[in-house]
Structures are given as C-alpha cells and as structure tokens.
Amino acid sequence: MEKIFIYLxxxxxxxxxxxxxxxxxxxxFASSLDPSYSYVLDLYIDNYLAGQAIIYYIRGGLRGVGVVYYVVVDxxxxGRGLGKILVSSAEQIFEDLNxxxxxxxxxxxxxxxHRMFKSLSYDEEDLERISRICSHQIQEMILKLSCGYEDDLLFYKDLRRPAYENNIKSLCKTINQLDKDVVERHWLRSCYRPWRSYRSLIRL
Known part of the structure; x- marks a missing residue:
C-alpha cells in the first residue's frame, strides 16, 4: 500500500x-514570498515528491485571507486527486490560523x-466584474493580495460557513477590513518587485 504524506x-x-x-x-515569483507568512506543501507518495503547493496568508486587523498560489502535480x-489533497490541506492550515x-x-x-476548485465547493467570479459588484478599490486589493494580474478568474471559499452560504459580497467585506498597508507591503515584496527584477533579468 502506498504511503501518502505532506511535508510542510x-x-x-x-x-x-x-x-x-x-x-x-x-x-x-514563488521564491519571492516572505517565508514568515508562506508555506510549501510537499506531497510525497512513499518517498517520491508527487505534488507541491505554495500558499500564504494575509492578516490585518481581525480578518485574514489565505491564498492558494500554486498547485502542481507530477x-x-x-488524475488521482492529489491536487485536491493539497488544496484541502491548505484549507486546514488556513482554518487553524483562523x-x-x-x-x-x-x-x-x-x-x-477550474474543475479542481469547483469540486472543492469554491465559487467563481470574473476578476473584471468585482469592480462592479463591490468596488474598484476592492478589485485592486484582491489583485494585489493574490498577485493575480495575469489571471481572469477568482475562486473563493468562506471557511467560516457552509458552501451554500458562499457570497462574493461577504468576501469583499472581509477584504475591505484587511489592513491596506499590509496588503500593499505584500504586493510590493512578492508581486511588483519580483516582476521588475524579472524584467531586468530577461533584458540582460
């Protein structure tokens, strides 16, 4: 029998x-994350590295949001559901962090x-629509929080309520209650500065 375990x-x-x-x-980009609020989840089957996820969280005031940044399976x-195991494990970490x-x-x-997150009861929203549903400021905070400028879709899951109570406006309210300076510092360190550094590298 195979032994599956995750090394955090x-x-x-x-x-x-x-x-x-x-x-x-x-x-x-992933290596630019601040290790004080980031984790790597290495999923092993026996002694073989079969999957890897990068996650981090942003906390500000009484609120906090976890980000599933990258999920990769060898x-x-x-086709064996290892990506789901990684995301579910990330959710458990986020819940432990309240x-x-x-x-x-x-x-x-x-x-x-898309299939993976939907199967795990995540709701989906077009990133462009968030400015109309909530506000342009919230849309910008989500993009800065997630480094999601190259993406089209946002997947979100309320960790405090059952899946049928997932609500984009509740997420927007939570985002609005985050410390904007904390989000800005994260964006500068982990999104903007790495992007500028990478552009400099490819010009060499």
Missing part, C-alpha cells in the same frame, strides 16, 4: 516541481484548476 515547510528555495512544470518565471501521478477565506486565481483556459 517554508523554504522558498526548494520549489523543484514548480520550476519543472511551470518554469523559472513562476518559480521566481505528470506521472495526475482565516476567513481561501482564495485562488486562474486563467480562463486553465480547465484543470
């Missing part, structure tokens, strides 16, 4: 599966991510 750590330099399947660009183990929501972003053509 915050060594942002040890991202071998992210780099192998998503490339240096995404590994570069191609030899796909966070309010788990969120993720994805491109509209990422069918695998």
């Amino acid at each position: 750590h915050n060594d942002m330099t040890d991202l071998s599966l992210i780099e192998k399947y998503m490339g240096f660009y995404h590994k570069f 191609e030899r183990f796909r 966070l309010d929501f788990s969120i993720a972003t994805a491109s509209i053509d990422n069918v695998v991510s």
Whole structure:
C-alpha cells in the first residue's frame, strides 16, 4: 500500500516541481514570498515528491485571507486527486490560523484548476466584474493580495460557513477590513518587485 504524506515547510528555495512544470518565471515569483507568512506543501507518495503547493496568508486587523498560489502535480501521478489533497490541506492550515477565506486565481483556459476548485465547493467570479459588484478599490486589493494580474478568474471559499452560504459580497467585506498597508507591503515584496527584477533579468 502506498504511503501518502505532506511535508510542510517554508523554504522558498526548494520549489523543484514548480520550476519543472511551470518554469523559472513562476518559480521566481514563488521564491519571492516572505517565508514568515508562506508555506510549501510537499506531497510525497512513499518517498517520491508527487505534488507541491505554495500558499500564504494575509492578516490585518481581525480578518485574514489565505491564498492558494500554486498547485502542481507530477505528470506521472495526475488524475488521482492529489491536487485536491493539497488544496484541502491548505484549507486546514488556513482554518487553524483562523482565516476567513481561501482564495485562488486562474486563467480562463486553465480547465484543470477550474474543475479542481469547483469540486472543492469554491465559487467563481470574473476578476473584471468585482469592480462592479463591490468596488474598484476592492478589485485592486484582491489583485494585489493574490498577485493575480495575469489571471481572469477568482475562486473563493468562506471557511467560516457552509458552501451554500458562499457570497462574493461577504468576501469583499472581509477584504475591505484587511489592513491596506499590509496588503500593499505584500504586493510590493512578492508581486511588483519580483516582476521588475524579472524584467531586468530577461533584458540582460
């Protein structure tokens, strides 16, 4: 019988599966996360690294939001629900941290991510519509919080309520209660500055 276990750590330099399947660009961004509020989940089958997820959280005031940043499964183990195991494990960490929501972003053509998050009772919203549903300021905060500028869709799950009570306006209210300075510092460190550094690298 196979032994499946997850090793949790915050060594942002040890991202071998992210780099192998998503490339240096995404590994570069993931490695820029602050390890004081970020985690790597390494999923092993026996002693083989079969999956990897990068997560982090932002807390401000009484509210907090967890972000599922990257989820990758080795191609030899796909179709076995390992991505769901990683995301469910991330949710458990977020709940232990008393966070309010788990969120993720994805491109509209990422069918695998779409199926995975929907199967785990995440609701979906077009990132462009959030400015109309809530406000432009909330849309910007979500983009800065998630580093989701290249994505089209937001997936979100209320960790405090059953799935049928998932509500985009409740998420927006939670986002609005976050410390905006904390969100801004995260965006500068983990989204904007890595983007500028990467542009400088590719010009060399």
